Amino acid sequence: MSDTLVRGWCPGALRPMRSGDGLILRLRITGGRLAPDAARAVADLAARHGNGEIDLGRRGGLQLRGIRDDHLSAAITGLAELGLLDADAGAEAVRNVVASPLSDRDEMAEGDAFALAKQLETALVADDFFHALPAKFGFSIDDGGHFALADVPADVRLRFAGGDVTLSLDGNVQAVKVPGGMAVAAALRIAQVFLDLARCIDPPPRRMAALVAQIGAEAIFAAAGLAPAGLLPARRHLAVPLIGAFPTHVGVGLPFGRLTAGQLHLLADLATVDIRLTPFRAILLAGAPANVLPRVAEAGLVALSDDPLLAVAACPGAPACASASVETRDLARRLAALNSEARGVWLHVSGCEKGCASSASHAVTLVGRDGGLDLVLDGRPTDPARLSGLSPAAVEALLRSGMIDR
């Protein structure tokens, strides 16, 4: 294995990760906006150099899967030609910023999350000091409109509120408030304080929530020279359905967050303005007309907001992931039909207890272990199982029996 390859959770284009189906290259797309031509070119690279499957990650990044070892360098060259490659792996990794997708079209948006994301990424890349941030350390920029990012993992959360921006820390509801023009500087100060304080603790915390748990949010804000402005009012996950036709966009759901190169090509062809990647297992076609929806559905993508597939989560499982001992997605598809009235994700099928598809608690969680399935109720994959060693048929029978509250 080349020394550019790592086994771990956070692959990049310059730091591929090996999986059961080949190498994974993750692309961080600034603000989640992709021009149709660029989307077509990415789809071509995925088909030519990989297995043609593309994942939309939980932070809105694209992952090209199944890249063959002898195609890696050609894939990297192709990405560089598209302007999608950073100068080095450190610069790529630090661009871990997710933004509300429709600030320019959502009449409820209180600021331009895309512009702020661009500014923040530029500042993070420009100063090597920040390249020392842990690989998973990330920022979210919520425009205050319909597409709230409250459920998207982020260590530092920025949210537009009136003419200001509030900043809060993962695991805490205290917030500081700064004028919009100061938001990037404030976010950088917090990141700097994280790095400085984490170094003084043994072992150093890798995420903001862990540092907050140890020393409290007030101490972190004080070290950053920022005065808390009080408690941040809660935000709902999403104030509107994402999937379907709306005046601002057509929303397309991706079963399990995955699409094929051909499907990405189609979306690029249907896009009127551009493609907006979201952290919600959905792609938005900004400004597209409602009459594209039948073609979306024909292509095997989700065009209805009440599709039961939107209410189940499953990681790639076996054989795509080397850590999995069970198949996950076919099982999740079969089980999805048992709860067609569900709103919100009720079922999570995870190939192992790492829980890549969801870090949240769900009514039913199935976890692969030694070829069988553990059943966790109202919990996460790492929570104690009620039953272990179940076969897929036994799980299906249990759910059909009504003995398990879905």
Ligand code: SF4
């Ligand atoms: S949760 Fe799924 S994708 Fe993640 S490591 Fe385990 S088996 Fe692999």
